[in-house]
Amino acid sequence: MSTENNSELQYITVPEFSKSLGIHEATAYRYIKRGLISNIKNIKGHIHIHIDEIEKTKEKANLNPVDDRNCYLTTYEVFEVLKKDGLCIRGISWIQKKVSSGLIKKYMKFKNKLYIHKEEIKTLKHYYFEHYNANIPSRKIEDYYTINELSLELGISKKQIHNYIYENKINAFKFLHAKGSIFFLKSHLSLIKEKIGYIDKYNPKEYLSIQELISQLEKHKIHVNDSSIRYLIYTKRIPNYVMHLNKYYFHKNELSQFLNYFAKKGDYEHNTHTETPEQEQKQKQKQNKPTTNFLTVKQASEKLQAPPIWLRGLLKDYFPNSKKVPAAGGYHWLVSKTDIDNFQKEYYYNHKTRMLHLIDHYDLNTLRSISGFTFDKLRLDIKKGLLTGAIKINNRLFIPIQNANRYLESLQYVLDTVYDTHKALEDLLKHYNNHPPPTDLIKTSSIYKKWVDIKINSSNARPSSLRGYTLKFINLYDKMLSYFHEEIWTTSNAKIELFLSNKTLSNELKKIFVQFLSYCENQNGINREKKYLYYYTKKDPAYSEKNIYSFEVYHQYYTHVQNIEMHITNATTCRYYANMWAYTIILLTNNWRGTDIVHEFPSIELDSIRADKLSWFKTNKLTMEESQSIINQLYIKLRNAVANKVSVLYNFYVSPNLIESLAHSLVISELHKRNIQNYIALPENSLILGTFFFGKKIVSTRVSGMDQHLNFFNPSPQLKDFDCLTMNRSTMTYLFYSILEEDGEDADLALEITKNTRSHKNSDTTAIYIQAKNKDGSINRVSVNLLNRGMFGWLYNYILLRLKEDIQNGQTIEERTDTIKELRNSISPMELEKWAIFLQTIHTNKNRVLDEIKYLPMEELKTLALKLFTNQMPSKEKTGQCLVYPNCKRKNLKTCYSCEYFIPEKMVLIEAISELKRLTSSLESTKYDAIRKRDSFFLLNIILLIDEAIKGFGIDVVNSFLPLKEKTQILEKVKQHLLL
Missing domain, CATH: 1.10.1660.10 (Multidrug-efflux Transporter Regulator; Chain: A; Domain 2)
Known part of the structure; x- marks a missing residue:
């Protein structure tokens, strides 16, 4: 232990190392990267350098002190010497360029400073006088004008002086030390004036330009133009003028001569006497008198729905009969009505491009x-x-x-909008071939290619995402080739950590690199002591992976989308508005990913409804029956919709109080899509929510909408902070807690149902999206019917009552068979006595099932409900559940409609009605009593199923599947064939 501590004492930090050499820390890191510093070690997560590297680095990086300081000067000292000797140079940069160009041979660098030998001063002087001195008339700055001084001297702008320089009328001089300023020799002033046409006698207070002269003449009711005045000059009718800076000027004393000339000519009105107010008023009325065959520019622009300034630019070429007439303060244009009519037959103003377009x-x-x-x-x-x-x-x-x-x-x-794995692998292979690895990274390169191929082939990403991943893999490949000089699994921890600390490497690339490093070491049997994991957070401190909308805001979204009257006008005039209306509703009632919504949502068939064009909605709305028929379409078409990210089938739901809003928004969106007359299969043209797409070669989506989409929230500005992922989290969170409140403390049930709506494979993934809150009510109950998923019937209702523990001992089975008794009224076309045996059989079967549920322990019932809510109890019908799955009690039946253990969902009505029509046809055509008896039993079960749906959803909803009139006709048709 002591040996290890003594070893660590031999290492110093990068800042300490840099200070000892007198260099910047960044320079030290560059030396490490270049291999000038090799003995490095990672101590407690920081790079440390061995003290022996100080002397080694001084030699390798040429950092030893200059031997004879007196023989060398800094670049600034050289500059001062040259300046004293009269050389006009631009600071030290000029000297540094001569060093880099190789002109200076004797120089040294020490601690990032450049030192030049004194002998090189002669070289610099010789070069300067050979290349610069001959072009400068005088080296005294006082012999020159600056550009500002010359501008004041001549009374012209600096821009005009630059123009004269460009035209070679003025010679300018530059001094190297003057940082780009230009100078003009004072002795050249007379030559400059001569070349630019400057007249000394010109005085702006005494002379008039042509435009000023025209203005003076107009005051005397003489209307002439520029050409008229120039004609007088060219014909020498007016000899007294001067040319100053290539422009004509007239002395003010010449004005009377002009007045007399035009008065004698008689072509212009010239009154020498003063008019009375009455005469002036008549003259104005005469001038303002409308011309029947002409319009003013303003009137014409209104008729053409174009800006006046745009129209004026077209008068000469497209309105040949336009004329310019005198008006107060000058002239105005009149546009011929005939020209306007001809123009409108061929052209129009495009407001989008703000340009002329051909019809x-x-x-x-x-x-x-x-x-x-x-x-x-x-x-x-x-x-x-x-x-x-x-x-x-x-x-x-x-x-x-x-x-x-x-x-x-x-x-x-058809444009290639699909960037698939084949194209991605082609791009990668092309890049690999153009960027072969060095010999010391051949194995690493081979393993990387294999690893990337696995990643690409296993990806379910959309084209735009796949293209992004491909570019990241290419980028990382290039970074590794330029940084590492040995196989990666043999690289030290310190170098790997230095690579990961590189600021030019994005967080995503660092994450991919760590994954590859782990794979690479596993492939080579390396067990590195230190394991690397890379995790990073978003830079935006306001961003939170747990961010959801508050109850109040979420409820505002929910009510905002239901206001059909408010949205319908804007939706019919703007496709973006209609698409955002539909998109928001889908997010409020489904947990689909935004990109899957815009890719998977199908077109709408309009044959079954009255709306056939957008203008229809000006005075009409869809009925509930029509709205439900649109939802029925979606259900059928979205049965096989797949969550692209996880390749799991999506579940499509519509909350009952959003059916009409969603139907209106989708029908309008479909009509907008049909109005686009394009032959190219771009998603923006061919998909119902096409406005969320952008790009041509690689099509991408903006799942949180563009600025045009957010106009949907203009009536409620507080909702403009719309974000797809936040909406997903909010819907999942409120669904979770609404289920939790329905079922007390059973969080597992709530989480499992929420997972199912999101099409997650794992409940842990779902939990990430749900915002956890305490039981104190910090997340409010959202009464938006999020859990209403369309199951119905006496058996479903009974299970819910048992879950809520609302069944009391005093309740009777007869109370649960009210539905059966009420059905007698809905089948009046049939003879009631034929129902006696049938109803008794149904009554007996249902009582048996109700008893089974009534005495089922609560924990077992919860488990059963969990499976039902998550579609884990499938029946033979896709749109229903089986209470006893997988132990079917009616194996001999082809359908489940007559089985007492069947729990139907709303969309079962589509198949049930199809089966009803088949049975009707069978009853009419069969000759056998056994078949007639069997089909009669099945048909009456379907009738019961339809009537239970009417009780659960209302007559309008069921009418969208089977109109009541048609149902009555079917019963009338088959009643004589029934055999019970």
Whole structure:
């Protein structure tokens, strides 16, 4: 023990090591990485360096002190010497560049400082005078103007001076020590003025520019333009002008000459007398008199639904009959109505791009977005003649929509949005081939490739996630090749920890590296004393893996989505709004992962409902029957939906009071999807919740929505803090506690049911998502019917009553058979005497089952309920449970509808009604009494099942499966064939 302590005393920390050498800590770590420091050790989680490395590092890194200090100068000292000798250089950077370029031979570095031998000063002077001195007329700074001084001297801007320099009209000089400033020789001032056209006699107070002259003439009711004045100059009608800086100027005394000239010409109105107020008013009315065939720019822009400034830019090319007329303070444009009509036949203003677009045409950018092709490919196909009818307007290409659609169809091109394991392995192999490992890492590289292949092949990730994993594996591969210089399993702990401390390595890469290190050591039979685990937390302190919405906020979400009247208008006008409405409802009643929702949710068939276009919802709403029929579709289509992350079948549920809201949001979303006329199978176009997708080559999802989605919460701004995972946790937590409150203290039952709704394989995983709270009520009861999953019937109701221990000794079995007695009223078309034997049989069978449940111990009943709630008691029907599974009491039956041990779920009605129609057909066609008697018994059981559903869910819900009128017709049809 003492020997080990003495050994540790020979090591010092990195800061102590750095201080002893006079270097920075970061430099010490670089020396370790470069191998200049080899004897290192990890002591209590920190890197320590042996004291013998101090002298060794001085030699290896050239850190020994300069032998003869008097012969060397620092770079700043050299700079001062050169400056005193009249050299104009830019600080020490100029000197350092000469060292790096190889001009200076005698120099040394010590403690990160550069020292130059005195003899090299002559070399620097010789180089300077050879390359710089000849180009400088004078080395005295007082002989020059700065750019600011020249700007004031000439009365022009610095920008204009830079323009003159660019045009080679002014010569500028630079001094190396002046940090980029430019100077102008004072003796060149007259030459500068001559080259730029500067007139000394010009005085801005005495002269007028052309625009200033036009303004003065307008005050005298003379309206001319720039061209008119220039014409007078070119024809020498007005000889008295000066050219200053290439612009025409007129002395103010010349104004009267202009007035007389235009007055004599007579083409312009010129009144020398003062008008009366009445005359001025008439003149204004005359000027403002509307022109029937023209509109102002403002009026025209309103008609075209475009900004006025955009329209003005098009007047010259697209509105040839427009005219410029005098107006108060200048001119304004009038746009011909004929031009506007012609324009609207061909063009329109696109508010999204804020540009001109051709009607019935795609611009190239729109076609690129639709197809997923690059601009280069589209231009090449236009050139090849594959994409025809292209029109070029203002350097923009437009393609007729019909031609574009034919082009896309002819290619039969579906964008490769699926980045699968095959593509991932191809990318990895390509990278491996382009980056072969060094000889000392060949085995490590081989093991890494094998390990990555296993990881990729076992991944169930979506394309975007898989692409991300692939890039991380590639990145880590490159990092390891550049850092390690020996097989990883032979590398010391200190070097591994130094690699993990590298700030350029992301937390994800460090986690992957630790996993690979463990695999690599197992493959080579290495049992390292120190085992590495890497765990990191989110940087955001506000982030919490246990964060959920408070009861109040969660309940606001729940009530917000149910307001159909409020949402329906916005949903029909905005696809993002409709998608977010549906998405939020699904998260509130199911624990599906967001990415699975947007990928797995199916399209809606609209044949069974009245809505066929979005405008229908302006005056109509779906009935409860229509809403339930939409939910029935979802149930059937989502039977085989798989949780992508864990490859477990999902369970789809809809809380009863969300059925109408979900149906409306999904139907509207489906109509939006159908309105998108695209031929390319992008998820954003082909999936009902397509607005959550982005990207073309690798399609990704934003499961917490984009800014456009969050507009759904505008009526309730406090709900805009929407997060998919937080909503998942909240739904799971409140479901867990709602079950717990239903069943007292049985947390295992609650956890198991919650696990089932999330499609987790392990309850421990589910527990991670549930926010634990004390029993004191810190999580409130959420009365949103989260546990209502659709089971119904007398047997199910009896089990719930037993679980709640609400059955008292005084209750009778007859009270539980009220359903049977009430059914007599619903089957009036049939003769009641035919039911006598049938009802007696049902009554006897049910009594026997009720007795079995009544005397079942509570713990056994809880276990039974747990299995029922988690679908562990399957029946022959997929949409129901068997109370005695796996010991079937009716093995000879093909269906379970007539079995007293069968507990149906709502969606059993789909199969039951199909069976009802089959039995009806069989009764009508059979010639045998035995078959008629058997099918009569089964048919009446299904009728009882339907009537129990009516009692449990209401007539409107059941009507969505089988309209009451149709049920009556079936009974009328078969009553003469029944045999009981």
